[in-house]
Amino acid sequence: MEELIKKANDSYLLAEQKAAQYFDLLHDEFVKKSFVSTLTKDIQSWKSNHINHRHALISFFSSEKRNSSTLGYHGYIQWLNRTDKLDKYLDRSISYIYMRDLGKDLDSSFTQDRVRNVVEDLKDHLTNDRGENTEIFSMAGLYRWAQKEGVESSILWVINKLKTVAFNIPNGMDAEHAQRKLIKTLGGVVMHAFEEMDDETSAEERTKKLDEAIKLGYSYGLTYPFIDDLLDANVLSVEEKEKYSNFIRTTLITGSVSDLGEWTGRNANLIHFIHGELVEAFEYIKEHQQPETVESFLEQSYVFFHSQEVDRLKKLSNAHYTNEDLYIPIILKSSSSRLIVRSIINAPKDKGFEDRTFFYGIYNQLSDDFTDMFDDMKEESVTPYTYYMKFHDSRPDLINPFELYWTVISYLVHDVYHSDIKTCEVILDRVINGLKRFKEKMGAKKYKEVMEMFSFGNSKLNRLIQRMVRKADDVDFLDKLMRDHIVTILRNEQRDKEEFLSVVENVREKVNNILYISKSEDESLSSDPIMNAANYSLEGDGKRLRPIVTWVIGVKEYGLNSSVIAPLLRSLEYMHTASLIFDDLPAQDNASVRRGRPTLHQVYNIAIAELTGLYLTQKATWEQTTLEQFDSKNVLKLIEYSSRVAAEMCKGQAMDLESKGVPLSIEQLNSMCFYKTGLGFEASLIMPAILAEASDEEMKALKKFAYHAGIAFQIKDDLLDLEGDLRTLGKAIGKDTENNNSTFVSILGSEGAKKEMWEHYCLAIEALQGIQLKTTFLKHFLNYIVNRNH
Structure with missing residues (x-):
């Protein structure tokens, strides 16, 4: 056992060293402020596609509403189609998914062809909808898709599982969030499986791969509500959390699920239920691993879990965390969570994917943490934003996370994706869209306060960004619309x-x-x-x-x-x-x-x-x-x-x-x-x-x-x-x-x-x-x- 523990810790240390090197690189860019001039040029070029004064004047006098929150899912899609905006909307949406979730390079002609095909199919589906009574996310719609793909049994299986999970989410945890996260993870794994198939894949093989992907996606997704969320919530006592965490850690180190042991108290039934579900999920994932990939899967899972634990144990009252303490764990957890997906579906080795995913992760994490900063603050969770909010006045050494966020964006566009124009366009679309949504959610007054707190040295770039938030158009994304729609449906x-x-x-x-x-x-x-x-x-x-x-x-x-x-x-x-x-x-x-x-x-x-x-x-x-x-x-x-x-x-x-x-x-x-x-x-x-x-x-x-x-x-x-x-x-x-x-x-x-x-x-x-x-x-x-x- 000692040898296995050492091996697991060594794998984490290697990953941590790689994350530290990446952080040092970002920190160097941050200090030099080299990203300022680069991004200023990028945004100046980008805005020509998003601020059209003539178009803005027409829109001002137009009586037609074009806000997805007022038009709703179906109405907004129809409006985009009527105004000839749907093609670009779908293109940036699918391109972003290929980059974020599939780790693809948008400069690749193969990726461009795949994106184009998906956009055409999706547009055909959306514009040939049989009206608002046909709900794409309904059980009937899902089952019709399952029939088309020959995976009815696995869909019925996973729906039954999702109901069981929702029923067993305890008070103190967000059942809606758990369902949404599970569905999102499941969908991500299925998406990876789709991407590994082509026109030469037989119908039988396609059905087999999708069947496995659905069950693998659920099995992996189960870790979010029943490990991460459970350990983050106040459902378990301190002693129970430590015992449960040690149990998960031992499973990932040994590669086998140990007995739960005696568990008494008010959470005994819950833990025994969760243990049974996780055992089934873990064994299913292991069964579908190639012998040569099992070790990699366990290592990546351990890195993900341990980095989460490192962050989870932080206290917002501790005024002495270094910048490395704050950022290295989120580099690790944000990249390893996506690398695991490729591992569990046995996708071929792709060095480009691994590198792009590793460098990309912190961008996504900083974006999510920015959106959730006030919720995290209420829960006293330590993130770069909550920690900066609490200590920036007394700790001038702290990195401004919003400024580092833009540093990451610059590095991704120009160093990871080699200044690709399409990548720059899509990433800036996403960033401005995120800020617009945050402003709408918080209100203009609160948004202004936040921006003043996180504003960085270069006032010209600051003003330019805020002008884009106010003026830029055509930066919304289908996945955000779908997320809002699914939340509304639930x-x-x-x-x-x-x-x-x-x-x-x-x-x-x-x-x-x-x-x-x-x-x-x-x-x-x-x-x-x-x-x-x-x-x-x-x-x-x-x-x-x-x-x-x-x-x-x-x-x-x-x-x-x-x-x-x-x-x-x-x-x-x-x-x-x-x-x-x-x-x-x-x-x-x-x-x-x-x-x-x-x-x-x-x-x-x-x-x-x-x-x-x-x-x-x-x-x-x-x-x-x-x-x-x-x-x-x-x-x-x-x-x-x-x-x-x-x-x-x-x-x-x-x-x-x-x-x-x-x-x-x-x-x-x-x-x-x-x-x-x-x-x-x-x-x-x-x-x-x-x-x-x-x-x-x-x-x-x-x-x-x-x-x-x-x-x-x-x-x-x-x-x-x-x-x-x-x-x-x-x-x-x-x-x-x-x-x-x-x-x-x-x-x-x-x-x-x-x-x-x-x-x-x-x-x-x-x-x-x-x-x-x-x-x-x-x-x-x-x-x-x-x-x-x-």
Whole structure:
């Protein structure tokens, strides 16, 4: 073990020496101020493409807004396309990604060709979007991409993993940030994998590489929330942090995951969960390393981790850190994090990539630290900016990080990228864009204070930079737009999900309160067990999905009165409960548990159960006849529709019974599931639409949505019958296998059934584009269907 520790420390010392040499070089440039005249010339030349006085005058008098924050993602892309700015926008965006994330030289003709091809493909995708209802970052959009690439299974795997991670992010950590960072890292690894493929890569090899890249990207990305963020947060105690840090360190030194050992206290469950996930991730990465690259991967990972630890242990109260203490660790961590990506996908050795990545890293880190300086200050994190803010008055020896930032920019443009015009253009675009965004975020007054604090010796260059921040145009980037868009999506999704769950719970309570059949309603049955049996079935812990959907569509979308449609809500639940009673009978599924309680025929007897099912069916129709506030023709139309649906649901159950032991085709399964389940969902949408006199076109779209949502629901039921548990489901599992039923799982297998479910999910989402109503609730209803565990 001592030899392994020495070897790891030696590798870190070598990396540290290289970082120290780079810092000395930058420091020398900083002292000489040679970057000032160079950058002044660069910016003077650059501004001719970004400050056009005639264009500015036209823009001033133009009423058309062109701010991405006001136009939104889709609107801004459309505006760029209308004004012929999209090509340049995409070119600088993709060029920057090739330089930053892929470590490419923009002066290379090969890179230029690759960038051009990506820009053309991306422009075609963006401008041929089917409208704002088609969301590129939606689950449906992602799954359609996965189908195209043949990686549906790995996408479903990683989505499930991301949900698990989000669910287990503890209080004290930012779940949104963790998700975003994980997705970004995963996307970066996939991007590297794409770049290693060409037109000669076979479809099978392409799918294999992408499948591995998705899982490798997730495995590597997991280190951010569950190592870096966890150790940065105040979730673990000081003792726990030290123990956890030593555990990670030992793993990277030995190349094998050691036992966690005894871990007690309030964080025990969290740490055991994280340990299990990290073990799986670490082993997957190791499995996909070539024997000759494993050592390099572990060395780079150790350098990354140790440099993070060195920074993490710094205290902002310590007034004695040297410039080397502040900058060398960030040179190491910013470069090694990207070098690891190339290692884990087994990309060919590329000395140019390694050098460019090593020199580039500090630029990116200083840019990020500048943006986050006030958040870091609140958390008392030591970065070059926070430390300078706190001690620059008493420590004249401290390097101004903003000035060093421009020193790095000059060095990158002229020494690393050999004064390439395109590289200079893209980097300056990015720098000015970053300052503009920071100014917008902080406000003009705070921005001015910051610039005064970090202003450097040459006032001419300072003024020129600030003039560019005020005046320069066409410096924005797609990745920033996408980041803002994803943040908005995540926040809106969370808000809408919480609202959806609140609505479901509130309406469920409303429905539960109106279902009970009192004796006064039907004196003829006051001494009969049928009414008691009906109420027993209705009192079960039902989800009430159908009446909930009807209430939302009827009340929130069509504006129907809540109390007036109460009979319709009862009707739907009575009909559904009747179908469950029949379904559970010995002659059919012979179920013993339903809604967490013994089935009706076990509590009473088979005859009473059959009569109760029939009673509830008739009671449902009677409830519809009491909708007296609506036009009688519409009520009659509703009753006619309801009767037909009830008859066709019987047909579906008969098909199910006849299919026992008979392998069905997918088409037959779809048909059976639609009759059994889809029609119930359709009724919950169509019945309020009939009362509201919705158009035939809208009803057609609603039926299409219900068809696919119903099949997705049934497939999820099939999967839960295989994978669920009795306590969560409220009904016995394994009944399909016991009864020899043909299901999507028995025909397609578990993996195939999941793919089929997500196909119907996508088709249902796409059907919503034909609906004029607000569809947020239906989208979350669909998400609930495929993600539920009961």
